[in-house]
Amino acid sequence: MTAQQIAHEEEFELYHYGESLCSQMVRLALEEKQIAYKSHHMYLELTGENLSRAYKQINPNVVVPVLVHNGTPIYNSWEILRYLDDHAPDQGTPLMPTTPEGLAALESQVFENALRGDIALGDNFGTSIAGASTYILANILKRRPALAVMWDYLLKHPDPMRKFAFCVLRLRGGLPKPLYEKFIRRLAKGLADTEQQLADGRDYMFDNYSLLDVMMTAHFHRLEDVHLDMIFSTDQLPHLTAYWQRVQARPSYKPAMTDMHSWEWRAAIDDIYKGQPSPFLSLLRSEVATRLAEQDAARNNGKAAA
Numbered sequence: 001m002t003a004q005q006i007a008h009e010e011e012f013e014l015y016h017y018g019e020s021l022c023s024q025m026v027r028l029a030l031e032e033k034q035i036a037y038k039s040h041h042m043y044l045e046l047t048g049e050n051l052s053r054a055y056k057q058i059n060p061n062v063v064v065p066v067l068v069h070n071g072t073p074i075y076n077s078w079e080i081l082r083y084l085d086d087h088a089p090d091q092g093t094p095l096m097p098t099t100p101e102g103l104a105a106l107e108s109q110v111f112e113n114a115l116r117g118d119i120a121l122g123d124n125f126g127t128s129i130a131g132a133s134t135y136i137l138a139n140i141l142k143r144r145p146a147l148a149v150m151w152d153y154l155l156k157h158p159d160p161m162r163k164f165a166f167c168v169l170r171l172r173g174g175l176p177k178p179l180y181e182k183f184i185r186r187l188a189k190g191l192a193d194t195e196q197q198l199a200d201g202r203d204y205m206f207d208n209y210s211l212l213d214v215m216m217t218a219h220f221h222r223l224e225d226v227h228l229d230m231i232f233s234t235d236q237l238p239h240l241t242a243y244w245q246r247v248q249a250r251p252s253y254k255p256a257m258t259d260m261h262s263w264e265w266r267a268a269i270d271d272i273y274k275g276q277p278s279p280f281l282s283l284l285r286s287e288v289a290t291r292l293a294e295q296d297a298a299r300n301n302g303k304a305a306a
Contacts, residue, residue, distance in 0.1 A: 004073070012037035014039055016065040017042050017262065018265065021115050022064070023064050023260075026081065029084050032093040033091055065080065095211045106212055112125065112193075113219070122179065122182045128183040132183045134169055138170065139268035140264050185283075189287075191237060191291075192288055225265070228284055232244055
């Protein structure tokens with residue numbers, strides 16, 4: 001897409017949604033880099049504001065976030081994150097590894113954990129996080145008349161898969177249970193793998209805080225939203241639990257995450273879970289235990305072979 005100049009008032013302006021994983025990542029990076037920005041908070045499922053003619057002038061793909069720098073829009077969240085680090089390399093927190101080995105490792109971890117359009121729902125950690133959130137999206141969509149949702153998405157959304165997915169969510173109120181169970185099993189793998197990565201005592205995913213920590217912070221925050229965060233209240237994942245507490249304590253967390261909560265998302269969470277853990281929590285705990293046992297067995301076999 002050729003970037004067109006966007007009307008702006010400040011050097012940096014961000015079009016985003018409070019609960020969007022990619023928006024959360026960009027806000028965290030802006031806070032970590034200590035870059036001030038003007039906020040344009042969009043409302044997606046509740047009003048379909050992103051499908052409006054006005055927003056299509058900003059992003060024809062009708063997704064968030066979009067970062068506008070001196071009138072030039074940047075659309076892809078990972079491009080935005082890298083752009084911010086390149087723009088202010090000596091300001092705030094350096095977010096990119098400094099060695100070729102580190103960059104290669106980052107790319108590998110991003111592919112495994114990121115929410116990406118080229119990875120099917122439930123086929124990696126990030127897409128499973130997004131999939132586990134679809135009960136919330138369905139709840140918000142049901143606040144609108146079905147015909148209004150169908151009209152907006154079928155006639156105004158450019159992505160055929162999203163047209164179908166959001167209409168299904170509105171009509172069914174969610175996705176089939178076996179698909180959610182797939183998400184949970186894939187989440188368990190990601191949690192166990194991250195626990196193993198942090199087991200050497202490092203503070204962050206690559207020792208120093210990086211873009212990968214930005215992404216994982218958004219993912220673990222979403223585990224709270226879908227009431228699976230009690231996985232951190234047991235002794236199953238001690239290193240990961242300490243890591244989660246560590247990233248929450250960073251000065252970037254509150255302004256980028258909790259200060260940006262959207263009321264309709266919070267209302268949907270309350271309506272779905274009513275203060276109780278997710279009904280999928282027991283499956284997650286069981287799957288995490290299985291994954292950790294498999295890791296222990298692999299390590300023991302490796303020692304025996306040596």
